[in-house]
Amino acid sequence: MKKIISTTAAPAAVGPYSQAVRAGNFLFCSGQIPIDPATGNFVEGGVEQQAEQVLKNVRAVLEGAGYTLSDVIKATVFATSMGDFAVVNGVYARHFDKEPPARSFVEVSALPKGALVEIEVVAWKE
Secondary structure, eight states: OOEEOOTTTTTTOOSHHHHHHHHETEEEEEEEEEEETTEEEEEESSSSHHHHHHHHHHHHHHHHHOOGGGEEEEEEEEEEEEGGHHHHHHHHHSSSOOSSEEEEEOOOOGGGGOOOEEEEEEEEEO
């Protein structure tokens, strides 16, 4: 059975999609960009601050469905510059410090609203 997940603790969807969809024990989370849900604006600063907000948003979506970062089994990081790999990786490592999920890091030409980084995850729990 499919269940749509929505939480006000993370930014509202900026298009025709759900923040996350639960299918059985799996949770498929849409990509999060660095919007502060309290203001609706991008966080101040560069890629490090954006990556931090993105992961806060990912955590909020997971928690809205009853999951945690430790339930994440796969993450995909999209960045507009592979030159930001080390900075984003450092932020990511602070959030996934134990038994990190499988991950891809992909450079893209652009992200929604001019974001520098976006992260999507798949989680699973019994």
